[in-house]
Amino acid sequence: MEVPLLVTDFLDRARKYYGDEEAVVAATGERFTYDELGDRADRLSAALQERGIEKGDRVAVLDPNTHYHLEAAYGIVQLGAIHTPLNYRLTPEDYEYMLNDAGADAVIADYEYAERIEAVRDDVPTETFITNDADALEEGDGEWEDFEALVADADPDYERPEMSEDEVITINYTSGTTGDPKGVMRTHRTESLHAQLVTIHHEISDDDVYLWTLPMFHVNGWGHIYAITGMGAKHVCTRGVDAETIFRRIVDEDVSFLCCAPTVLSLLEEYREGHDAPTTGDAPMRVTAAGAAPPESIIETVEEEFGWHFRQLYGATETGPLIGTSATRRLIDEESDERFALKKRQGIAPLGTELAVVDDDGNDVPWDDETIGEILVRGNQVMEGYWRKPEETEEAFTEKREGWFHTGDLAVVNDDGMIAIRDRKKDIIVSGGENISTIELEDALFDHPDVADVAVIPAPSERWGETPKAFVVPANGDSENPPVAEDDLTAFTRERLAGYKVVHRVEFVDELPKTATGKIQKYELREREWEEEEAMVGQG
Incomplete structure (x- = not known):
């Protein structure tokens, strides 16, 4: 039997089986069940539909890790519209480029960042502007609709269109490391399968409590917008990264899992040097880091002093991002002196993913931990292509091996098949x-x-x-x-x-x-x- 994979399935499942369970702890302290989260998403869908948003339209979201971003994501995709999250650390000029490139029909922006959109609103095609606190904007700004008022006034009934798993449902912009940022197109299928991989390899269960420090705009928060929701687990939202707040939230909410950049672990380590803060609540803690691997000393601190289980993730915007993970309990001896060095490696490919490290001719390099090659990957979580950039898309999939995504990262492979990045092809x-x-x-x-x-x-x-x-x-x-x-x-x-x-x-x-x-x-x-x-x- 073939059933289409749709990102709407994740919230639908949570509402069906976990409707009365707590879904979201907002940064403001408000709490929402999955029934309440679903109702707010429905009302947003209806409000957007009333404003002309249709299947295939792009709706940009500029928001830190708040409940508004979760509601916006589902409110958008339920219409078959394309969720287009934006990095909230950019400049107005960056947003001008992205909104024009995507042809964004609407923007939902947090009050703290709305002014950056306001600065370029006359130079973008967007017609609908929504913020979570219209009163916080400066007098004289253009018209912004208030998110809460819009949701309160809307009827929860909306028309959900027929959708196909091969249709684009999100666009994530790269950081523009080689020229202008590129919009990475992801379909229902790529998003759904990536979220399932995250669920498996991060061992997510329905009693997990997930703390949001990883930005939701990063490839849809590494898929946790979907994975945590679909499993019926709990989201704990934050507005930013603050060590005191993170430790307090972990204890108060019995957090069991978080993902982050290595710099967050450094901040937590520094804070703990001057504060005797507890590091866990009643639940055992695990953490996944991605980006440049942290020093072994930090991994040791996280595991030995914090009492958390650490794993490294490797990925790219184009791949969902999951390409490799050091979550390999049978390949790492927890009693070995080498365990921290192994845990910082980019690891092995997840299920349903082919990972290769190849030489200039496209041949696999030996697993000798010395020979350097470029990392290539193919799998169901890899992007559909770059938005309106067919030439760049073709180049990314053809240089050394046809049909494989070329990461530009250079790595070695040890005798267990665990990769470790050694350099980068591009600067x-x-x-x-x-x-x-x-x-x-x-x-x-x-x-x-x-x-x-x-x-x-x-x-x-x-x-x-x-x-x-x-x-x-x-x-x-x-x-x-x-x-x-x-x-x-x-x-x-x-x-x-x-x-x-x-x-x-x-x-x-x-x-x-x-x-x-x-x-x-x-x-x-x-x-x-x-x-x-x-x-x-x-x-x-």
């Missing part, structure tokens, strides 16, 4: 779980009149895994007495880029290492910067 910095383009930073710095030449590379950071560092040739050619200060260049990038992309480390040099044809040899800079580390690009 991407992963800082606190966010991708940062060195090209974008270099372009920004080149605009400064006192910069003659510049190269940006990832530098090791205890807190962020990696952080941007700029090697700058000053316009006067004198690295000892440059006409501009390091702090001035930091401020210069802050004015032009999203906050997490700012260059905080600058080294003035007389010249940059270059080939005979003038190409900057960044590998020389990287090797020098990482020579005291065990491995490059945030591997600790």
Whole structure:
């Protein structure tokens, strides 16, 4: 029997079997059952339908990890409209590009970020603007409808259209590491199967209590918008990442599971050094981290001092993101001195996924933990393609092996098949779980009149895994007495880029290492910067 896989199935199941059970603990302290969550989603669906939103329309959501984002996601997909979550750390110019590229018909924005949309609303095609606190916006702003008033006034009845599992239901924008951000198209099928993989490999059950520190905009929160809901587990929402709040929520709500960037673990470790905060409630805790792997010392702290079970996840926006996981209990001896080194590896492929590390000819590299190759992946969770970018889509799936997604990440494989990233094919910095383009930073710095030449590379950071560092040739050619200060260049990038992309480390040099044809040899800079580390690009 063939039954279509639809993302609407997850909330439908929760409402059917867990309607009276608590579904969401809001950041404000409000609590909603699955019946109540479903009713609010229905009312939003009806309100959007009244405003002309139809199947296939794009609805952008700019919101931190609040209950509004959960309600918006389901309110959108129930109409067959395309949920388009936006990174809330970007600039108005970024949103202008994305809203135009997606052709967004409506925007649902948290009050804290609505002003960034307001700044470009005359330059985007969007007609419907909704916020969760219209009174918080400045006088003179354009018309914004209030989310709560809209839901309260709407009838819960709406018309759910026929949907196919092969239809696009979400667009997630990449971080623009190689030019403009690309919209990653994900279908009902890719979203559903990825959520099922997450459920299996993260061992999610209906008595789990999940704490949201991972942004919901990140590939739909790594699928947890669907997985936690579908299993009838509980969402605990937050507005941001604050160590005191995280520990308090874990204890007060008996949290059992969270996912995060490694930098969150660093923040928690730092907080615990000065505070005797309990790390668990009544439930045993597990945590999954992704991005640049944290140092082994942090993993040891998490497991030995916090009492949490740690696992590493590897992925990309284009793959759902799950590509690999170190959640391999039989391949890691918990009594071994090597266990922390193994747990920080990107691991093995999940069910239904083929993972290969290949040489330049597309052949598998040996499992010797020494030979480096590019990571390729194919599976049901891999994207449909890039929104309105057929050439980029074809390139991503054809360079070395036809039909495999090419990640651009370079790795080795140990004799158990567990991969470990060693470098990146493209110059991407992963800082606190966010991708940062060195090209974008270099372009920004080149605009400064006192910069003659510049190269940006990832530098090791205890807190962020990696952080941007700029090697700058000053316009006067004198690295000892440059006409501009390091702090001035930091401020210069802050004015032009999203906050997490700012260059905080600058080294003035007389010249940059270059080939005979003038190409900057960044590998020389990287090797020098990482020579005291065990491995490059945030591997600790």
